[in-house]
Amino acid sequence: MRVLNLVTNDQSRFFQQQVEGLEAVGVECTTVAVPGYRDYDGDNVDGRGPIDYLRLLPPTLRRSFGEYDLIHANFGLTAPAAVLQPNLPVVVSLWGTDLMGKYGWVSKIFAARADEVVVMSDEMADEFGRPCHVIPHGVNLDRFAPQSTAEARRDLGWDEGVHQVLFPYPPGRGVKNYPRAARVVEAASEALDGEVRLQTVSGVPHERMPTYMNAADALLLTSEREGSPNSVKEAMACNLPVVSTDVGDVRERLSGVSPSAVCTTDDGLTDALVDVLERETRSNGRDVVREVSVTRTRDRLHAVYQQVCGE
Structure with a gap:
């Protein structure tokens, strides 16, 4: 063909x-x-x-x-x-x-x-x-797979004693709504004892993205609209918890995934992010994402x- x-x-x-x-x-x-x-x-x-x-x-x-x-x-x-x-x-x-x-x-x-x-x-x-x-x-399950969080952070030079939240888009890309992500992380930081750091990532080779996924404590998606965001599925494949707005197929993809959450308000996103960070555990996303x-x-x-x- x-x-x-x-x-x-x-x-x-x-x-x-x-x-x-x-x-x-x-x-x-x-x-x-x-x-x-x-x-x-x-x-x-x-x-x-x-x-x-x-x-x-x-x-x-x-x-x-x-x-x-x-x-x-x-x-x-x-x-x-x-x-x-x-x-x-x-x-x-x-x-x-x-x-x-x-x-x-x-x-x-x-x-x-x-x-x-x-x-x-x-x-x-x-x-x-x-x-x-x-x-x-x-999603490529061979490339995106769980790794040691400590090793991934050493590779990237990220601090161990900090809650690391991944925003894998350019801050200037309007549809991704970086200002909302920044507000949510700031509010979550005020609710937690430890520091919460928002890590924006763009322009890195795709083969390096699993390292960022495994170094983070949560993926934060604040998009205004999406189809089927690859970043969510890639995070799931790495067992990285996801906190997201209700866009595209994210709610369907995250059905049965814990800890993770889909929210519609800033307060909901903040509460969900705080909950994920307090748990300090990985998700079961890889088991769920195999269907895609x-x-x-x-x-x-x-x-x-x-x-x-x-x-």
Whole structure:
């Protein structure tokens, strides 16, 4: 099977993981990325405008006459280029901000013309309002696994006698709402005897992220919207407790995970974080997250490809 992938950012780690997994089962993948400036701020999608996305149409149209079996549009704003070509069946994957953000109407209109649509969560399926497949991005359980917290902290130079709370995003990325995370950690610090330190992490190699997950006492997610946040699943795979706003599929993912919590208010987030930090224990997240391992989600996406191609 030969697949032409359209994507906003071909360096995205979960996209690369998706391609690697599919190629392992015999899918030959070619990727075309949207041209133009990339500056992911969460509100303007990725710093590019309509003209940049229109520039994706000519190379897609040319390649649609090649020997491909289908086009997979990854992210809703690549869907127009995919569905406007006349030759190949189309799968559209919606990732979260493309459907739930201010350009969601564009994603809905063009994804509705695809042969099959994949979303990351039940919440997104309800928002899309049409039949679709719920297949979240998978987590690599070989890479993300429990390690010694003390060793991880020594590796990073983090203090042992401090409650370490991980915020694995750039503070300036608006949709992640860093100011809210800072408020929650400050309030938690006032409620606890020991110091609570908020650790922001971005731009580090993905293979280093398990060290940060294992060095922390809790992951704090304060996003305004999400699809199926990889950071939550990666934290679960490392048995790192998670305290999160009620976004995307986080409530579903954390069902049965303890200690962890999903909250809607600052006070709720603070109380939950204090509870997690006072327990000083790891979660049982790894046992729960196995259902969305990268292998299982890959196989489900491959099945969608086969369905579209009539295999």
